[in-house]
Amino acid sequence: MAHCVSLVVLLLCLRLMCPLVTGIFMDKLASKKLCADDNCVYTISLARAEEDYNAPDCRFINIKKGQLIYVYSKLVKEKDSGEFWAGSVYGEQYEDHMGTVGYFPSSLVSEQHVYQEANKTVPTTVRNLQKP
Secondary structure, three states: OHHHHHHHHHHHHHHHHHHHHHOOOOOOOOOEEEEOOOOOOOOOEEEEEOOOEOOOOOOEOOEOOOOEEEEEEEEOOOOOOOOEEEEEEEOHHHOOOEOOEEEEEHHHEEEEEEOOOOOEEEEOOOOOOOOO
């Protein structure tokens, strides 16, 4: 009996670890994005959240009304999809979220200051990094 219980526990543990090993498939938000540079590391603008937003999954960030957000890229809207931007939270009162980069709906923010134009179109696919 103890052997059966151990086997069941082992199988449950393996099942719980399986998504970590195989990954979880998520729908792609867009095929292209607009950035200020080829690597999308330069800040495009500073935006202020007009509403709260609770992230539905790990690709997105939570934002609170009034919060400032650095914008790094803007996804090119495709049919039947919303328009999302990628950015990170800014400000001392949000220290626990600073440095976290993720997507948020562009309709929930207003741009406060544009630093540079997002005039580079970059694919959203993961680039193959070559080892030196």
